[in-house]
Amino acid sequence: MSYELYYWPTIQGRGEFVRLALEEAGSEYVDVAREERRGLGVPRLMRFLAGREGDELPFAPPFLKAGRRVIAQTANILLFLGDRHGLAPREDKGRLWTHQLQLTVADFVGEIHDTHHPIASGLYYEDQRPEARRRAKDFLDNRLPKYLGYFERVLERNSRGRGWLVGARLTYADLSVFQVLAGLDYAFPRTMQRVPSRYRRLKALRQAVAERPRIATYLESARRLPFNEEGIFRRYPELEAG
Amino acid sequence: MSYELYYWPTIQGRGEFVRLALEEAGSEYVDVAREERRGLGVPRLMRFLAGREGDELPFAPPFLKAGRRVIAQTANILLFLGDRHGLAPREDKGRLWTHQLQLTVADFVGEIHDTHHPIASGLYYEDQRPEARRRAKDFLDNRLPKYLGYFERVLERNSRGRGWLVGARLTYADLSVFQVLAGLDYAFPRTMQRVPSRYRRLKALRQAVAERPRIATYLESARRLPFNEEGIFRRYPELEAG
Numbered sequence: 001m002s003y004e005l006y007y008w009p010t011i012q013g014r015g016e017f018v019r020l021a022l023e024e025a026g027s028e029y030v031d032v033a034r035e036e037r038r039g040l041g042v043p044r045l046m047r048f049l050a051g052r053e054g055d056e057l058p059f060a061p062p063f064l065k066a067g068r069r070v071i072a073q074t075a076n077i078l079l080f081l082g083d084r085h086g087l088a089p090r091e092d093k094g095r096l097w098t099h100q101l102q103l104t105v106a107d108f109v110g111e112i113h114d115t116h117h118p119i120a121s122g123l124y125y126e127d128q129r130p131e132a133r134r135r136a137k138d139f140l141d142n143r144l145p146k147y148l149g150y151f152e153r154v155l156e157r158n159s160r161g162r163g164w165l166v167g168a169r170l171t172y173a174d175l176s177v178f179q180v181l182a183g184l185d186y187a188f189p190r191t192m193q194r195v196p197s198r199y200r201r202l203k204a205l206r207q208a209v210a211e212r213p214r215i216a217t218y219l220e221s222a223r224r225l226p227f228n229e230e231g232i233f234r235r236y237p238e239l240e241a242g
Numbered sequence: 243m244s245y246e247l248y249y250w251p252t253i254q255g256r257g258e259f260v261r262l263a264l265e266e267a268g269s270e271y272v273d274v275a276r277e278e279r280r281g282l283g284v285p286r287l288m289r290f291l292a293g294r295e296g297d298e299l300p301f302a303p304p305f306l307k308a309g310r311r312v313i314a315q316t317a318n319i320l321l322f323l324g325d326r327h328g329l330a331p332r333e334d335k336g337r338l339w340t341h342q343l344q345l346t347v348a349d350f351v352g353e354i355h356d357t358h359h360p361i362a363s364g365l366y367y368e369d370q371r372p373e374a375r376r377r378a379k380d381f382l383d384n385r386l387p388k389y390l391g392y393f394e395r396v397l398e399r400n401s402r403g404r405g406w407l408v409g410a411r412l413t414y415a416d417l418s419v420f421q422v423l424a425g426l427d428y429a430f431p432r433t434m435q436r437v438p439s440r441y442r443r444l445k446a447l448r449q450a451v452a453e454r455p456r457i458a459t460y461l462e463s464a465r466r467l468p469f470n471e472e473g474i475f476r477r478y479p480e481l482e483a484g
Contacts, residue, residue, distance in 0.1 A: 056339045057399060059346045059392050069335060073345040075317075076338055093311060096318055097298045103315040104301045110352060118360045119373065120380035131361065131373050138362035150301050157299060 003029040004065035006045045006058075011231035012183075012224075014074045014109070015062040020175040021078055023218040025085035031223070075102045078172045087172040098166045101154065101173040108147045108180060112187070113232045115139045115239060125229075125236065136239035140191050144184070148199050151177055155201035163204055170212070177202070178209035183233030190240050245271040246307035248287045248300075253473035254425075254466075256316045256351070257304040262417040263320055265460040267327035273465070317344045320414040329414040340408045343396065343415040350389045350422060354429070355474045357381045357481060367471075367478065378481035382433050386426075390441050393419055397443035405446055412454070419444070420451035425475030432482050 003022060007015030009031075022029045033045045048070070051057045058072030064080070071077050079099055082088030088098040113121075118135040119128040151165070160168045165177065181202060185192045196203065209215055218224055227233050245264060249257030251273075264271045275287045290312070293299045300314030306322070313319050321341055324330030330340040355363075360377040361370040393407070402410045407419065423444060427434045438445065451457055460466055469475050 051395065051399070056342065057392070057396060058342075059349075059389075071338060071342065073342045076342045076345055079341070080338060096313060096322060099321070100298065100300075100313065100315045100318045103318055107301075107352075110349075114356070114360075118356075119377050120384070122380065122384055128376075131376070134370075134373070135361050138364065142362070142364055147301075150299070153293065154299060157293070157297075 003027055004032050005029050005062060006032050006048060006065070007062040008045075009033040009042060010225070010228070012179075012227060012233075013062075013231050016179055016225075017074050017105075017172075017176050018062050018064060018077050018081070019223070020179055020215065020218075021081045021085070021087055021172045023214050023223075024170070024172075024175055024212060025081065025087060026214055027081075027085065075099065075106050078102055078176070082172050087170070087175075089167055089169075089171070094167055098171045098173050101151075101165055102176055104147075104150070105173065105176045105180060109232060111139060111143050111147075112180070112183070115187075116234050116236060125234070129238075132236075132239060133241075140188065140240070144188075144191070145195075148195070148202060152199045152202050155205065163201070163208055165205070170209070174205060174209055175215075178206050178215075181206045183227065183231075186227040187233040187235050188240055189235070245269055246274050247271050247304060248274050248290060248307070249304040250287075251275040251284060252467070252470070254421075254469065254475075255304075255473050258421055258467075259316050259347075259414075259418050260304050260306060260319050260323070261465070262421055262457065262460075263323045263327070263329055263414045265456050265465075266412070266414075266417055266454060267323065267329060268456055269323075269327065317341065317348050320344055320418070324414050329412070329417075331409055331411075331413070336408055340413045340415050343393075343407055344418055346389075346392070347415065347418045347422060351474060353381060353385050353389075354422070354425070357429075358476050358478060367476070371480075374478075374481060375483075382430065382482070386430075386433070387437075390437070390444060394441045394444050397447065405443070405450055407447070412451070416447060416451055417457075420448050420457075423448045425469065425473075428469040429475040429477050430482055431477070 005015065005018055005022065007013065032040050033042045035041060045061060049058065056070050058070065062074060062077065063070055063072035064077045071080050082098065088095050115136040116125050116132050117128065118131045125132060154165055158165065162168050164170050165173045210219065229235065247257065247260055247264065249255065274282050275284045277283060287303060291300065298312050300312065304316060304319065305312055305314035306319045313322050324340065330337050357378040358367050358374050359370065360373045367374065396407055400407060404410050406412050407415050452461065471477065
């Protein structure tokens, strides 16, 4: 089956978690808003959001069209793709545990976003800079180590080992943690350079994901958008200044 | 099966979404941190968080113990309970649509929380009051109508009608939207009084949930904690002042 992914065309954003899963699965997909062909592009995405198509109205991108189904919310899309493409365990316990980790990634991502947008997502960063400095300082001092420490411990406690978060095989949660680590390195390079040895399992996971043949090909391709200051992970050096 | 719910003992918070599902299902459960018996209470909750029990480490409360399984993340717990207790459709499409709505509720709840904690969840409200005023104003002006308008439209578009969000029967998403509406009335009474007619389907849903026999009994019981200024929905009149 070929999928249609609906997400903003110029950023990795939350859509990137879905792109990584589709790439690892080797699925065919159209990244709708990035297509310049007639009938595609951002206007098509907006038509969906306006509720003129599909049964189930999404609140916001990303959403995925699979045949006649439209599935929104990043973690929900991954739950769906995980089942279909072997990116999560089949049995209920491992399946929900993978999803639980993904929802914790979602919370982490929300907090990362709010370091540069603590007041309003509808305002520019420049309009909330003092608040962003305050929030970023708390994030880097308290929240970042808490989340990284959590995922490191999950890796440590996975008795089936092999470096993945769940059981003995890669899941979409590994892809998502890879993406967060890559984004944090982009946004907070000084902070991330200071903590390399403490999170050695996370570092190994990041490397292992980057070396998956399909992911490696994807990361080198034009399909992988660069990080930039419109996405979730933004490099504003003043937010690392403390 | 009897469940154990692990959540902070003095607030509704995110645990309340789980409590409502357990109550509607008529399930037996122990609200562990609220029990004063030896071996229970907050120390038991903290033992779990320290990772000394269970296979799957939760990042934060709430979490639910079901036999030997420990399930965390509110939406994930509801996915689990929805399957077990008929609080979501059985078929995959309706099941994921219900979950998608729940994840949108989770985003809504996160934004409501951040109206009083825009800088750091580890600081007191009093230490981030100017920022809270700014964030609350944006929330009330822009985000609140967007979320309420979305759920009202979902109700409107549900062709199987009967006033529920998904298909013809109540799901955990209805219970969660009820809880958010009750909380918003508590936190922002002036704002909520100004918008009664526009969201008539939401108002009817709230009433319909409150009249479910088990929910009505629960709401009158001592098990239902009152809203207060330690939870997600806090009444700080200055945040409504604009």
